[in-house]
Amino acid sequence: MRKGYGQFCPVAKAAEIFCERWNALLFRELGAGSKRFSELQRGVPLMSPSMLSRRLKELEQEGVIERHADAGRSATYHLTPAGEEFLPLVFALGTWGQRWTRRQLRDDEIDVGLLLWDMERTVRADAFAQQRAIVQLEFSDLPPGQRTWWFVNDGGAVQLCLQDPGFEVDLYLTVTVRDMIHIWRGDLTLRRALDEARLDAHGPRRLVRALGAWLNLGPLAGIPSARADHSTV
DNA sequence: TTGACGGTCCCACGGTAAGC
DNA sequence: GCTTACCGTGGGACCGTCAA
Known part of the structure; x- marks a missing residue:
C-alpha cells in the first residue's frame, strides 16, 4: 500500500482505502453488480x-x-x-454530486460506452409486459458505424447488440448522446425530452408509455441540483 | 521577516505492451 | 482474462533569490 496519512484517526484510516483514486468507482461498480x-473495466x-x-x-x-477463482x-x-x-457512502457521494457538482457536460465527459453499459444493466427487461421487446436506440450525433444499438429484452434479461439482432423492432428511440446522458442523469425529464422532441420515441403507444419504466432511472436521477447557477440543459 | 517565484531532484503513480 | 515489467510523468519537497 502507498503512504498513508500517518494518523491513527479512523477517518484517515478509512480514507486511505476508500479515497484512493479509482476506488470509489470500483465500489460503485461492484455495488451495481459487476463481478x-x-x-x-467497462464501468471504469x-x-x-x-x-x-x-x-x-x-x-x-x-x-x-474477495476474489473467487473460476476454472x-x-x-x-x-x-x-x-x-x-x-x-451507503457511495450513494451519499452520488447524492452530494447530484446536488452540488452538476454543470454543463464537458466534451470529454460524453462517454457513450459508459452510458450504454449503465443502461444495459439498469433497464427493466419486463417493463413492456411482453415476452420479447426490441428497442432500437439511435444516437443522431454519432457516425454510422456507432450510431445504432439494439436492446433485446427477452425473458426478463437484457442484451445490448451493436449488430441488428434480426428481430422486428418494437420501439425506435432517436436522441443525441448528450441528451440521453441528461435524461439518464436526471437533468432532463423524460416528459420534457419527448415534449421538446429531443427524444423521439416511435412505436405503439403502450410501449412509449412504458418507456419510463423501462429506463428505470435510479433514485439519484430524482435528486435536484442545489446549485444556484445550475442550468445544465 | 515574509511571501512569491523558479529550479532541481526524486519517487509514487499510472500507462503501454507483452507474456502467461 | 488477467498479470508483470518497464518506462514516462506529475507533483511534492527542498532550496535559493528577490522584492515588499
Whole structure:
C-alpha cells in the first residue's frame, strides 16, 4: 500500500482505502453488480488494466473484497461485509454530486460506452409486459458505424447488440448522446425530452408509455441540483 | 521577516505492451 | 482474462533569490 496519512484517526484510516483514486468507482461498480474483471473495466474505461489489477489486489488485502477463482485464469470479485458497509457512502457521494457538482457536460465527459453499459444493466427487461421487446436506440450525433444499438429484452434479461439482432423492432428511440446522458442523469425529464422532441420515441403507444419504466432511472436521477447557477440543459 | 517565484531532484503513480 | 515489467510523468519537497 502507498503512504498513508500517518494518523491513527479512523477517518484517515478509512480514507486511505476508500479515497484512493479509482476506488470509489470500483465500489460503485461492484455495488451495481459487476463481478468480472472485464465488467469492472467497462464501468471504469479510463482505468488501465494494470491499475485495476493492482487495486483489486490491494482491496482484497484490506479485506473489503474477495476474489473467487473460476476454472482457468478467470475470477469474480465480490464485496465482503466490510465492503458492503461502504455502499451507503457511495450513494451519499452520488447524492452530494447530484446536488452540488452538476454543470454543463464537458466534451470529454460524453462517454457513450459508459452510458450504454449503465443502461444495459439498469433497464427493466419486463417493463413492456411482453415476452420479447426490441428497442432500437439511435444516437443522431454519432457516425454510422456507432450510431445504432439494439436492446433485446427477452425473458426478463437484457442484451445490448451493436449488430441488428434480426428481430422486428418494437420501439425506435432517436436522441443525441448528450441528451440521453441528461435524461439518464436526471437533468432532463423524460416528459420534457419527448415534449421538446429531443427524444423521439416511435412505436405503439403502450410501449412509449412504458418507456419510463423501462429506463428505470435510479433514485439519484430524482435528486435536484442545489446549485444556484445550475442550468445544465 | 515574509511571501512569491523558479529550479532541481526524486519517487509514487499510472500507462503501454507483452507474456502467461 | 488477467498479470508483470518497464518506462514516462506529475507533483511534492527542498532550496535559493528577490522584492515588499
